[in-house]
Amino acid sequence: xxxxxxxxxxxxxxxxxxxxxxxxxxxxxxxxxxxxxxxxxxxxxxxxxxxxxxxxxxxxxxxxxxxxxxxxxxxxxxxxxxxxxxxxxxxxxxxxxxxxxxxxxxxxxxxxxxxxxxxxxxxxxxxxxxxxxxxxxxxxxxxxxxxxxxxxxxxxxxxxxxxxxxxxxxxxxxxxxxxxxxxxxxxxxxxxxxxxxx
Amino acid sequence: xxxxxxxxxxxxxxxxxxxxxxxxxxxxxxxxxxxxxxxxxxxxxxxxxxxxxxxxxxxxxxxxxxxxxxxxxxxxxxxxxxxxxxxxxxxxxxxxxxxxxxxxxxxxxxxxxxxxxxxxxxxxxxxxxxxxxxxxxxxxxxxxxxxxxxxxxxxxxxxxxxxxxxxxxxxxxxxxxxxxxxxxxxxxxxxxxxxxxxxxxxxxxxxxxxxxxxxxxxxxxxxxxxxxxxxxxxxxxxx
Numbered sequence: 232x233x234x235x236x237x238x239x240x241x242x243x244x245x246x247x248x249x250x251x252x253x254x255x256x257x258x259x260x261x262x263x264x265x266x267x268x269x270x271x272x273x274x275x276x277x278x279x280x281x282x283x284x285x286x287x288x289x290x291x292x293x294x295x296x297x298x299x300x301x302x303x304x305x306x307x308x309x310x311x312x313x314x315x316x317x318x319x320x321x322x323x324x325x326x327x328x329x330x331x332x333x334x335x336x337x338x339x340x341x342x343x344x345x346x347x348x349x350x351x352x353x354x355x356x357x358x359x360x361x362x363x364x365x366x367x368x369x370x371x372x373x374x375x376x377x378x379x380x381x382x383x384x385x386x387x388x389x390x391x392x393x394x395x396x397x398x399x400x401x402x403x404x405x406x407x408x409x410x411x412x413x414x415x416x417x418x419x420x421x422x423x424x425x426x427x428x429x
Numbered sequence: 430x431x432x433x434x435x436x437x438x439x440x441x442x443x444x445x446x447x448x449x450x451x452x453x454x455x456x457x458x459x460x461x462x463x464x465x466x467x468x469x470x471x472x473x474x475x476x477x478x479x480x481x482x483x484x485x486x487x488x489x490x491x492x493x494x495x496x497x498x499x500x501x502x503x504x505x506x507x508x509x510x511x512x513x514x515x516x517x518x519x520x521x522x523x524x525x526x527x528x529x530x531x532x533x534x535x536x537x538x539x540x541x542x543x544x545x546x547x548x549x550x551x552x553x554x555x556x557x558x559x560x561x562x563x564x565x566x567x568x569x570x571x572x573x574x575x576x577x578x579x580x581x582x583x584x585x586x587x588x589x590x591x592x593x594x595x596x597x598x599x600x601x602x603x604x605x606x607x608x609x610x611x612x613x614x615x616x617x618x619x620x621x622x623x624x625x626x627x628x629x630x631x632x633x634x635x636x637x638x639x640x641x642x643x644x645x646x647x648x649x650x651x652x653x654x655x656x657x658x659x660x661x662x663x664x665x666x667x668x
Contacts, residue, residue, distance in 0.1 A: 250450065385520060390668060417483060
């Protein structure tokens, strides 16, 4: 016997989540309906609210509830500095480091040539527009240190340098408190290449 | 119990990887003696995993895995070093090499000669500024030859007659060199065919015509699949 249509729809709907197959989706649906109906209610409500209320900040492209997010609207942040990160989680990590006082641009992805993610799939054109507002003096590239993140950083650097904006990249090397004994060889090799004179 | 079909310390490169389940990775590998192999690296995305940071393209590794079937289990990767990280245009070129290998080589088919060429091409890309085009043409040609798509360039397909430098010809994908008046096929000069056959990429005309010929052959053998790295370069040029 087939499950009732609305249950079937719920299972189908849950399958859109990454990594959720038919079995996991069915388990989630039964759990929500049988064990945690208030939780299911809350999930439905938050999903609706997020869909209705969230949009991309006009300045930084991250999620915001108003046209301009709180961070971009904060007058104490230095408008001459613009850090480019891949995802909002990266922005949160930069903020947790409590060092950077400029503003951000969130690409919402990275160039990934082998997955077919090109410049049109991330907000490169909006970044260029944002960086050329006349106030930004330096763009800090804080994309990940993966080949994809590097390719993204290289592309942005080439586009901005052609437009006379100073571009910098986060340094990489041995982590703070890192004992050489426990650092992986790739990181150590890079730390040697990027060594600086004292 | 011993692991089935263990392979230890196999020289290889990561071509591409994607996240798998909560903390694992599936890596597409290109290895010296086993060709293209797909393997899951369990827990490789955990912060303290020994594999984290190693499962990256463009670095020579010694790989150890076990298992049979489509997906092996990668349990160790050792850093070989000696290769500077690719950057800028060389990095995009590296992605292009990887995409060609991923899309044109079948899995579990050893290609020692091509592996050596891949290794050598990456070394040249990492060594720093130099002309990219001759490196890419050499690799494309090596790949096409290795999989049997550009076996004979210096002789005509039917007659076996040697190609003459002064004459013009056409190359028919899947067939070979034919006289210019044969109609179909990619127009190419005898000089270029002889240069390509000899692995000479110095002449600008050879590079230009060679690029055209390689592109057409690769397009033909991809059977309509798009090359994303090429699209990326086109889209970037438009920005």
